[in-house]
Amino acid sequence: MITVRWVWAFLDTVDDDAEASEAFWHRVTRTELSPPRGERGEFATLVPQLGDAWVKVQRVVEGGGVHLDLDVEQPLPEAAAEATRRGASEIVRQEDVIVMTSPGGFTFCLTSWTQAGSPINQVREDQPDLLDQICLDVPSELYDAEVDFWEQLTGWRRRTGALPEFTSLTRPDGIPVRLLFQKLGDRSGTVRGHVDFACHDRAASREAHVAAGATVVSEHDFWTVMHDPVGRIYCLTHRLP
Known part of the structure; x- marks a missing residue:
């Protein structure tokens, strides 16, 4: 078992559709789109007015869809070893993220809760x-x-x-x-x-x-x-x- 401290929902969209997708999702979630980051400017966060963010967008070359990032308390290699033992497959390993797939092929990433800024607060009150x-x-x-x-x-x-x-x-x-x-x-x-x-x-x-x-x-x-x-x-x- 790993200790999950935060979960990020990622909306992955091919480059040609990304601008329309981002405009829609920040509107319906009543958030602001952060400045882009990453080597291609492919990542951004949907920042709520109150509390910590939990939704991000990613521009991808092909495919698209949804994936999860799990912010974990353990060192990433230790968490990845546990996920592999449970049946996951490792796809890509970098210093700050390990990309994996579940036994059924669903993509998820292991990331560090501390390096992500240790988010702890989602505001659910007064949300339609x-x-x-x-x-x-x-x-x-x-x-x-x-x-x-x-x-x-x-x-x-x-x-x-x-x-x-x-x-x-x-x-x-x-x-x-x-x-x-x-x-x-x-x-x-x-x-x-x-x-x-x-x-x-x-x-x-x-x-x-x-x-x-x-x-x-x-x-x-x-x-x-x-x-x-x-x-x-x-x-x-x-x-x-």
């Missing part, structure tokens, strides 16, 4: 909605192993969802991003991910997101599936921020 969840979309034959991996790696207790195809991990107090797992109808493939918002009033949030440039894909009893302006899937869910 909040990007607070990463949902891993898992092919059915990979589902049990994927949930087992994340539960054992983090030490967070699993909880069965109201619907049988969902499982969540109970995040410790103060962790800004919740992990949810959805069992797909597809039997095989690679684990993907999308972000979810918790909404006080899902209809009002839907209207605000559409006004910002999103489109509604489908409506369900407890969630609304959306596309952002560059085609990224995400959901508005019926949960209190």
Whole structure:
């Protein structure tokens, strides 16, 4: 088990679409976009008015999607060794980040909580909605192993969802991003991910997101599936921020 002190949700977007994506996401999260950083100016942070940030954007050459950064208390080589022992694969190792994939192929990074500035405070009060969840979309034959991996790696207790195809991990107090797992109808493939918002009033949030440039894909009893302006899937869910 590793000690996760903070979780970052990363929105990865190909270069040609990045400007439109960043404009949308900083608007719907009611944040300011930090100055770019990195060798290509590929990284930026969505900075909230109050509290510490937990969402970042990254411009990529190809692919795109969502990934997680886990700020850990242990030295990064030690944390990576534990993740590998649990079934992860190491992709890239640098001094300040180790890029890995889960047993099902979902990308995550191990980073140092101390080097990240030791964030500790997410403000949830007075928010109409909040990007607070990463949902891993898992092919059915990979589902049990994927949930087992994340539960054992983090030490967070699993909880069965109201619907049988969902499982969540109970995040410790103060962790800004919740992990949810959805069992797909597809039997095989690679684990993907999308972000979810918790909404006080899902209809009002839907209207605000559409006004910002999103489109509604489908409506369900407890969630609304959306596309952002560059085609990224995400959901508005019926949960209190």
